[in-house]
Amino acid sequence: MKFTVKRAAFIKKLNDVQRAISSKTTIPILTGLKLDVESDQIILTGSDADISIETVLDAKNEDNGLSVSDPGKIVLPAHFFSDIVKRLPEDTMTIEITEGFQTEITSGAAAFTINGLDANNYPHLPELDGNDQIQLSGNVFKQLISQTVLAVSTQESRPILTGVHFSIDGDQFLAVATDSHRLSQRKIKLPAGNTGKYDVIIPGKSLVELSRMIGEENPDVIMRISENQVLFTLGDTAFYSRLLEGNYPDTSRLIPKEATTTLEFNAPALLAAIERASLLSHESRNNVVKLAITTADSQIVISGNSPDVGNVEEQLDAKAVEGEDLEISFNPDYMKDALRSFGQTEIRVSFTSALRPFTLVPTEDQENFIQLITPVRTF
């Protein structure tokens, strides 16, 4: 195995694949990066068993400056190899297997020799049978991920809740996540031509890593689903994730259909007030803030309180106030996550009672995006 390549192009591919490589893995060879050098391309692979990423560096693209003089394959210690490649002195570098699995990396006057591993011992990537695929706009999908993944559970006690539930039926795509204290639900319409029907749960961690790879260079994402794996294709890069096994709870009945009190706010303004109130709630044992609504005079007061430190009270400026008076307490951190997911929009908050979950939706589009938060009982 011997090839010469432009470092900048190689580093870009290396960074993509490294997202999947963890130094904490229990399978030693997975701390490595696999290089498959063929006569006209290099395939780079990284994996932590849950996520696998494979990408191609092509000799046809002149920016890559790839010239292969001897095909072959090797697994190199990923973290360390990447440090070396990033610090080499020249624009190009040459990588060659010299003896056994010893690999020489040269650039200018610098020559590194590092111990590699036999690529034949590297696990095979899952194979996905069937040709059904779902095509998505990268930007829309990235937004869907960020709007739902915030509500996945971080606790392993109910593993199924650490994923986002995708229900796809033709052009209807519904994504739901809940940690049982809050829930995020987003609906999008797929481009015409998508006809499959799928019901899968994808680990939140996989989606977070995937969304970091969706950039301007990859306007479209192609998703293919098998029994226990999902494959996302972004240009030259394949991103595999395992699926979570089990049945996702039925979340449709959790969302209240009616409301007794509704408020409308500018999301960033409400976020700023919640952030202030949470300064105090964070200092107290039970992290809650209280919202007191008097609809007759449109008075809405948020308050936070810590016996040791002090208290805060702020009158909120709502765009609309309707319905019954209410006092309700909730975890401000859930509220902050939810509000951030709306960005710079107007939102409607709908309550039914002090102990029932309340919802936040964009005022302009109340059907397709909903955040739900369960209040905290304080009496």
Next chain:
Amino acid sequence: MKFTVKRAAFIKKLNDVQRAISSKTTIPILTGLKLDVESDQIILTGSDADISIETVLDAKNEDNGLSVSDPGKIVLPAHFFSDIVKRLPEDTMTIEITEGFQTEITSGAAAFTINGLDANNYPHLPELDGNDQIQLSGNVFKQLISQTVLAVSTQESRPILTGVHFSIDGDQFLAVATDSHRLSQRKIKLPAGNTGKYDVIIPGKSLVELSRMIGEENPDVIMRISENQVLFTLGDTAFYSRLLEGNYPDTSRLIPKEATTTLEFNAPALLAAIERASLLSHESRNNVVKLAITTADSQIVISGNSPDVGNVEEQLDAKAVEGEDLEISFNPDYMKDALRSFGQTEIRVSFTSALRPFTLVPTEDQENFIQLITPVRTF
């Protein structure tokens, strides 16, 4: 106590004073920020017992928007108070003691009430007697600090070595730091008019904090020294540090007067090569790299080696090579620190033997700045 002030101006002063405030202090009142509100100014004070910072926010400066309706003083929980002030909704805020030490902070519709402490229990700042003072250019002093403080010891076993030794005699200012493995020495000439004679050891940590406060707004630093304290004045801000007690070791005899091998390098180029070599040395138990110099053919090879991972070898490009052949090993991290302190200059490295300390000086000014490193015996 009651005053109104522009938040931006207050936050700037708060940030300065907070450098001295640690949440780890064993004296509870020192986790607080002291506010002395007088009719035409506020004095803000923070301290961790080692360092104390005092600054003034003046009503005369219109940018401060300060209007005091009732003088007074209070100590407020610094970290928490600062979080509140930074998140308030409006450009101005009002702070008022309402009852006992309870303090109300209002801005727009937000009102915080926090528990303060009696300012009479706050320790007094040291008083410096005498009028002798040393005036310095802030930029020159900042550079002197960064060039020496890197060599102070981080170990408390010899506390005196955690400081930088300042010897001032008229217009001669000599600063030395050593952790017994390496030494940094910088000489500067003080502006005419400085006539005092001082010999003090200032904690490295104090100098690091001080240098962060020397900015474009404070072109000059005034230093006043008493028996156990030093006071640096930067514009409106006073920075006090305790001095280290004891005798600093005589370092002048450590610097070799002669050399048997000398090399000249571009500092950033040598730094890049050392960084590459250290990638491997960091993976091995004894973190050393080796320099092999053959003067006849001007061959200089740096190498690093880790039995587990591999090895690196690089031919260095020296501007000049003179004297005897030599093989010498050293800790690359000391070398990196030293090289960074030279910036973008040419340097001369002078060796006497494989076991004796070697020195680095700027080729253009070999008298006033020197870095010394003790090699590591590897045989």
